[in-house]
Amino acid sequence: MKANAQAKTPPLLLAAGVAVALLALIPLAYVATYTVIIGPVEIWELVARPRIVELLRNTVTLAAACMAATVVLGLALALLVERTDLPGRRLWHGLLVAPLAVPAFVNGYAWVSIDRSINGFSGAFLVITLSYYPLVYLPAAAALRGLDPALEEVSWALGHSRWRTLGRVVLPQLRPALLGGALLVGLHLLAEFGALALLRFPTFTTAIYDQYGSTFNGSAATAMAGVLVMLCLLLLLADLRLRGHRHYARIGQGAARDASRTPLGALRWPLVAAVAALLVLALGVPTYALVRWLAVGTSTEFPLDELATAALTTVALAAAGAVATTLAAIPVVWLAVRHRSRVSTLVERSAYVANALPGIVVGLALVVASLKVVPVIYQTSLLLVIAYAILFLPRALVSVRAGLEQAPVVLDHVAHSLGVGPVRTAQRVTLPLIASGLGAGTALVFLAISTELTATLMLSPIGTHTLATEFWSASSELRYGAAAPYALLLVLISIPATVLLMRHERITP
Template structure:
């Protein structure tokens, strides 16, 4: 293992542990008396109840909706299956806080747990749908056919044969939905539903009480780590790979018939209408109401430019930082590589508000010149979205076996030239996909940007948030529309990559 590469990977991991270390150190410095007084109070119990209820109710609904949608478009003969397959990934292009803004402006009374569950489900069910759809399309149909030949009915085959093979996709999707629920801020502020993230942000804004905010952040971190442990247990250690080549064909689509086709089409159309149609129509409605006056082009172009700069630079930096870890995990597998990956995932699972508070505290106390600089914002983005780049880089490097480099070197090519001309070229598409996903995350990120961005910074999400907070819904509409338009291509990249991973 090249020593510089190992050192670079360790440096990235050490930096990624900063937010977790911040919460631990701050909690210890607070002392038990103060910490217990801040933690064991009615407000914390209320926040804990709201947050846990939100996760417990929303995640199962997302699982049912996501798996059902994936089954209908991936395994049945529903009309327009290919079109539905792409449309069902489109809700990821609509930021959750834009979705909430759209629903609140349409139904002002919407709020509470019901509103939180509704908006969260419509925003995050694709996180279950996409991996489930990809997994369904690569399952060996011979296993299901054997079960039917032994007398099992359709429902028995689905629950006893198909669902167990979807465990990884379902567990991973549930984890992603849960972590997004813990980290979400803007969507719940619109509907006046208090969670730990909204309380931490309000505490920081109103009183700058670092101790109270840190204690709430500590509870949020414990919830995140608990979810990671639960996902690991649910995932289990069972193997899901085929033994042998399997059947080189797709499963025969299940014919729904005249009885079931209309309800399925209504379900799919309703899902798209509620998750994409409502926000798009709401944004367009406010654009019509506001007229040409809402297009303040100086502010719009400045926000677009700043968002693009943050997104592009953040994506490049994140991919560069992820490369050493991805390289080691593919070329030097073992305990060290698993430690690097696991640490990265744990740290990046923390909500943006916790990462931002850690950077604010560290920069103010120890490196004050870096406080409210672009470098700190980019560093926070890199920690938050490192796994998005890492997963794709690993897949790309796995397609470039070391034997190809050795063959190039045997023909007289230098090691560096072999790396750039062989390995990097093969890994380039996956790297681009990882960068696109990081870019999508940065465009839609709100809490860390609000806390860390330098004075005068106005990204699309910041401009939208500023205007919508002032109840200027028409003025916020152009920024919402541009965020959706910028996110749509990246969402399609995510869906396309998931199908490539499935071998489609």
């Protein structure tokens, strides 16, 4: 560990990490610049309003509630699947990951279109929790699967109960997975727009969109974006403090066997029923709503040419953005894990900031930056891919970091002692060990990009339409039948990425 801390940081690696961080900070620079232009007096007048207090209360309360709920739910489900004799574990694992294929705004559309009374805080809490809990469940289940069962057996041999072993041995090792998942949930909720707009629960994101979209009040929107950035920074600082400086890698895979499973006994079927009920809410309701509106919606239509064009555009943009984002995450994570320092920590934390900003703010920042610096990329797909990389870099960072933290650094040292250079060591030793994390990060980013809305509306070249933008155009006009085919295609396109995630997290029967 000491050798790792003192290892010299390769200049090219540092330059690449800093370049990614600077790219991610463009929206923050935009907000800060316009905040200075507006001036402190006007900013205070804009912020010190009852409306801002209401938005702050709504945003913080919903974020705290959803983060807590997804951590509890994700951890409980991971323990149930990985540490008990739950029947059909492989099937349940696949179904519990499946809600990732249903975008949050499609989930919100499903609930609202069935019952218009589902709105406000309770509706937002329900939909966000059902949509985002897999972001905690997946890393928690993977971490449980990777633990050495001997550690738990030693605890039992010392006379500790299963519950005490869970609290003293297992949970501390799940800290990176749980904190990483909770951070993703919090950051994505801070930037969530579609689902919250449909559910009529005002947060800073929906308010910023309203300001830009209706009155184009740039000053008020910039002031609210500044508050949103502060919330993001507080969330990142809390995560950094809770994560600490522990190392979780180990040599080898421990015993080549599964951990001992706790018999559920009389609780077996009640717990099976509880998991099934959760899946009915997370998957059954959206499926029912889509089928219902496809069958009986008066506005339902199937413009095949438009559907095919939107689907192909969505896949192409999502694939390009996912690969670019994952590649950008590698140097940042490598610095943070293999060359820990204040600079590397600052680089990593900087990469998270823009994720809390609404897509419309990121879009406006890139419009201004591109026109002033590189006007040739304005209104091109390249600028849109850059926006995706800025927005969804944290999804790749969390997945890649989880893999790199469990890749023993001593293997790098062994390779270096044999005369293998850093680049060759990364290619032959480290990258193969974190291939699962790279795949999971790419799949998560693909899922996010395929459903991104506001930045796509602002930055896409003229005439470019995605499934998300076409769905939003119809659903915002309450043409639920017309929106249903686009929502269905969104779900179908998301399925392969979800299956890829499940394959990377394959479990034994």
